[in-house]
Amino acid sequence: MSWLIKPLEIHRKLIGDHIRNDAFFSAMKKVVKPKTTTVIDLGSGSGFLSFLATKSLDAKRCVLYESDPAAMSLSKELAHNNKITNLIFRNQDSREVKKSPHKGEVVISETLGTYALEENILETLRHGREFLTPDGIIIPGILRQYVAPVISSEPNDTVVGPWSSAATRYDLNLTAASKRSASNMYSLKIKPEQLGGDRRMFDEIDFNRDPVEQLKSVRKSPECTVYGFCVWWDAELVKGVTLSTSPYSEMTHWEQCYLPLHPTLKCDGEDVVSLTIESDSSNNEGCLVDWTTTQKKNGREDS
Ligand SMILES: C[S@@+](CC[C@H](N)C(=O)[O-])C[C@H]1O[C@@H](n2cnc3c(N)ncnc32)[C@H](O)[C@@H]1O
Numbered sequence: 351m352s353w354l355i356k357p358l359e360i361h362r363k364l365i366g367d368h369i370r371n372d373a374f375f376s377a378m379k380k381v382v383k384p385k386t387t388t389v390i391d392l393g394s395g396s397g398f399l400s401f402l403a404t405k406s407l408d409a410k411r412c413v414l415y416e417s418d419p420a421a422m423s424l425s426k427e428l429a430h431n432n433k434i435t436n437l438i439f440r441n442q443d444s445r446e447v448k449k450s451p452h453k454g455e456v457v458i459s460e461t462l463g464t465y466a467l468e469e470n471i472l473e474t475l476r477h478g479r480e481f482l483t484p485d486g487i488i489i490p491g492i493l494r495q496y497v498a499p500v501i502s503s504e505p506n507d508t509v510v511g512p513w514s515s516a517a518t519r520y521d522l523n524l525t526a527a528s529k530r531s532a533s534n535m536y537s538l539k540i541k542p543e544q545l546g547g548d549r550r551m552f553d554e555i556d557f558n559r560d561p562v563e564q565l566k567s568v569r570k571s572p573e574c575t576v577y578g579f580c581v582w583w584d585a586e587l588v589k590g591v592t593l594s595t596s597p598y599s600e601m602t603h604w605e606q607c608y609l610p611l612h613p614t615l616k617c618d619g620e621d622v623v624s625l626t627i628e629s630d631s632s633n634n635e636g637c638l639v640d641w642t643t644t645q646k647k648n649g650r651e652d653s
Pocket residue numbers: 364365392393394395396397398399415416417418421442443444445460461462469470474
């Protein structure tokens with residue numbers, strides 16, 4: 351049964367995140383009408399959200415789409431053990447469904463990553479409208495992404511530290527590995543005091559409309575070194591229920607997304623640092639994220 355270990359580990363972490371669970375439960379509570387609503391669960395995993403919708407909120411039925419056979423099989427077993435019968439299981443990627451035989455008043459998808467788009471929620475929910483009845487509701491409805499400069503060296507020490515300490519200890523040159531680590535994206539706990547003062551929203555996606563690409567710049571706080579950027583998101587699941595991975599909110603299993611800089615940027619009070627983030631979640635392999643910074647020193651631009 352070793353094939354179950356990896357997927358189970360992911361779902362174990364999700365189920366342990368009560369902030370996440372409570373937010374999705376509160377959102378469904380607002381929109382699921384007992385014995386009336388059909389919920390389409392895109393990326394159903396262990397089946398947890400569908401169990402809440404049917405068993406706790408008495409939804410008419412749930413249709414569960416899950417591409418991972420191990421997770422699907424687990425969700426069937428859990429449904430059986432909980433005597434939940436009004437579920438329809440589909441072991442396939444929802445995006446491959448050409449014409450859905452089942453439509454729902456609610457389409458829900460918890461396919462959010464630490465970097466919000468890394469699990470292809472954009473594609474899944476754009477296609478997910480196919481499953482929606484007219485006037486139906488998509489959860490989450492709106493996703494907002496934020497960024498702030500990190501002016502503490504601690505997160506960088508965490509990501510490149512193992513290379514440098516092994517290099518010192520065993521007298522090796524591990525700089526090439528260290529550099530590569532510094533261009534990766536991380537899930538880390540970032541403390542508010544590690545941030546430069548200025549945080550910005552750089553992206554807003556309304557899943558009920560076509561997403562618009564947006565780009566914003568970030569200014570640093572005066573006299574500091576920028577070591578990287580902290581990225582987080584707020585998901586307005588439904589009006590009045592927001593789930594957040596902000597360093598200023600209670601910690602979720604997603605932690606924060608950390609984008610290190612190599613080299614780091616020494617800034618004085620007059621400099622302006624801009625960040626461009628490009629992500630491509632349209633491929634089936636995952637999500638490619640690219641970030642570049644420019645620093646304007648006395649009007650001169652360095653990349
Ligand atoms: C983050 S987990 C969420 C599981 C569950 N909904 C929950 O909230 O506990 C996302 C799951 O969605 C599946 N998944 C992602 N995109 C999918 C898609 N478009 N169609 C079917 N499954 C998908 C993944 O295999 C994974 O099991």
